[in-house]
Amino acid sequence: MSLDLASLTFLLVEDSAYMRTIIRTMLQGFGARRIVEAEDGASGLEAMDRANPDILILDWVMPILDGADMVRMIRSPNNPFAYIPIIMVTAHTERSRIVEARRLGVHELLSKPISAKALYQRVSSVILQPRDFIKTGTYFGPAPREIRNRQKIWQGGPGGNPDEKKSEAPAG
Amino acid sequence: MAADTPGDDEDYEVIKPPQTLRSKVRELGPRETAKFNPIEAAEAAMQRLSGNFDGWMRKEADELGSAWQAVEENGLTAETLDPVYQAAHNIKGQAVTLGYPLVGQAAALFCHLVDCAQDAAQLPTEIVGRYVAAIRAMVAEGARDETSPAGQQLVQGLAEITDTLLKAQSKKK
Numbered sequence: 001m002s003l004d005l006a007s008l009t010f011l012l013v014e015d016s017a018y019m020r021t022i023i024r025t026m027l028q029g030f031g032a033r034r035i036v037e038a039e040d041g042a043s044g045l046e047a048m049d050r051a052n053p054d055i056l057i058l059d060w061v062m063p064i065l066d067g068a069d070m071v072r073m074i075r076s077p078n079n080p081f082a083y084i085p086i087i088m089v090t091a092h093t094e095r096s097r098i099v100e101a102r103r104l105g106v107h108e109l110l111s112k113p114i115s116a117k118a119l120y121q122r123v124s125s126v127i128l129q130p131r132d133f134i135k136t137g138t139y140f141g142p143a144p145r146e147i148r149n150r151q152k153i154w155q156g157g158p159g160g161n162p163d164e165k166k167s168e169a170p171a172g
Numbered sequence: 173m174a175a176d177t178p179g180d181d182e183d184y185e186v187i188k189p190p191q192t193l194r195s196k197v198r199e200l201g202p203r204e205t206a207k208f209n210p211i212e213a214a215e216a217a218m219q220r221l222s223g224n225f226d227g228w229m230r231k232e233a234d235e236l237g238s239a240w241q242a243v244e245e246n247g248l249t250a251e252t253l254d255p256v257y258q259a260a261h262n263i264k265g266q267a268v269t270l271g272y273p274l275v276g277q278a279a280a281l282f283c284h285l286v287d288c289a290q291d292a293a294q295l296p297t298e299i300v301g302r303y304v305a306a307i308r309a310m311v312a313e314g315a316r317d318e319t320s321p322a323g324q325q326l327v328q329g330l331a332e333i334t335d336t337l338l339k340a341q342s343k344k345k
Binding site: 135 | 194196200255268
């Protein structure tokens with residue numbers, strides 16, 4: 001499915017000017033028109049207030065404030081951008097990093113080298129498959145797959161399971 | 173909590189995000205889709221950009237060299253190693269896109285060594301410097317991929333050094 005991305009604002013936070021150019025070129029190729037860029041997490045946070053982005057694409061390893069720190073600051077229920085879809089781009093390939101990214105609350109993880117197809121799939125996914133958020137004592141972010149599967153069971157099953165530990169609340 | 177599942181065995185609250193992007197984005201119709209494929213358009217734009225890639229790769233290698241110069245001047249410490257790691261990590265992530273996969277492998281070995289070493293700042297400076305020298309040499313000589321026997325030898329040598337250093341550290345544990 002092809003989407004008209006012209007109405008969306010992307011914030012791209014990446015310390016490498018070349019990688020910023022590569023990702024910007026791909027996004028423009030997809031039809032995105034408004035792409036704001038920042039070169040580290042600190043200026044990325046400033047740019048969020050200024051640009052009011054719809055989708056955040058950020059690198060993991062950056063100087064000053066890295067991508068993981070930035071996600072931790074954003075994924076707080078009181079942050080005005082708490083629910084923003086985050087696509088984390090990384091050259092890390094270790095499983096431990098994938099687990100860490102999930103714990104941070106990113107929507108999508110995109111491993112470098114980046115292809116246009118992989119980036120488009122991630123962008124489409126955060127638009128077409130919006131996810132509920134989960135809040136626990138230790139986590140605030142998009143529902144992990146295991147919980148989404150359980151939600152489907154509740155919604156699809158006759159009467160659901162009254163023993164499930166769940167409460168629903170509107171976004172605050 | 174399960175190892176990699178936030179909220180898996182805790183009480184949790186489900187929250188509907190206040191707005192979704194679906195309402196802001198229009199799906200292209202069949203006539204538009206017939207004229208415009210977003211992935212092909214992006215790939216064509218990347219092709220037009222690719223004339224810059226050799227120059228970018230050289231500049232990334234220069235940046236690594238500048239970061240390493242600070243190590244040579246001030247010694248290998250956590251502070252001087254960090255910019256070297258960041259430069260190598262950028263190369264690891266970009267080299268394939270820029271057409272230098274073998275250089276990406278060398279940078280990945282360096283990043284793996286730093287990530288896995290108990291204290292990377294305690295590694296022998298001269299040996300760590302070999303990774304930087306190899307990456308810079310491969311870029312300078314255009315040793316892009318498996319068609320370069322010299323580049324392959326360098327990467328093989330770095331892989332052996334990485335393995336030896338990390339095994340020696342694990343024996344000390």
